[in-house]
Amino acid sequence: MLLYQDPRAPNPRRVRIFLTEKSVPFETIEILIANRAHQTEEFRSKNPIALLPVLELPDGRILRESMAICRYVEELHPAVNLFGNDAWERAQIEQWNRHAELELLYPIGQVFRNTNPFWVGRIEQAPAFGEIMRNVATERMAWFDRELSKREYLAGDRFSVADITLLCAIDFGKPSNIRIDAAALPNLARWYQLVNSRPSAKA
Ligand SMILES: N[C@@H](CCC(=O)N[C@@H](CS)C(=O)NCC(=O)O)C(=O)O
Secondary structure, three states: OEEEEOOOOHHHHHHHHHHHHOOOOOEEEEOOHHHOHHHOHHHHOOOOOOOOOEEEOOOOOEEEOHHHHHHHHHHHOOOOOOOOOOHHHHHHHHHHHHHHHHHHHHHHHHHHHHHOHHHOOOOOOOHHHHHHHHHHHHHHHHHHHHHOOOOOEOOEOOOOHHHHHHHHHHHOOHHHOOOOOOOOOHHHHHHHHHHHOOHHHHO
16 A cells, blocks of 8 residues: 655654554555645545545555544554444544544644744734634643543553544654643653553554
8 A cells, every 4th residue: 555645754653653553554645734745636636635644555546534444444454443443432442532633733733833934925814813722722631631640641551543643643743843841731641651662663
């Protein structure tokens, strides 16, 4: 399978980490957002809304949306399980993956889009909205810290796709200077060390 991706973007990284955790071989094509390579007619023929990642199967079928891609791979390669083994675990992982996505990856992405010079001339920015989203992200990190005082991993006592999303969200805070203050957020810092030290984190 072929992954169209940008090495610096968080959603393609979620898929790279997922595939690496499962030891599923994949090839990549770099589509650099900085070069507007995702906005070409050629790439739009694979994703009309010009977003990464895109997965292309050997028979030419195209799959978009990082979690749709991961769910497809999970079905093809059930071991190692990353989406849950029974109804309750699947629901827990879904819940925490959505929390990581909507409550942290989204606001952090909006801080970047609305305040970073990278996007000047590319999109219409609303810096005040970006700062509101920065406050949301800060509050949510404190909440994740409290939750991670109760268990080892985000959705339970083992690694799951929810941890992948939270890791990618937190690392995407770097360009906006949103970082884990280990003194204030010791549980989140402990969890970050644990997950970031997995070999897949480098994918
Ligand atoms: N929900 C989508 C989000 C895709 C997305 O926003 N991708 C970003 C990179 S992380 C992108 O391609 N941005 C390009 C742009 O906004 O112009 C997914 O999970 O695949």
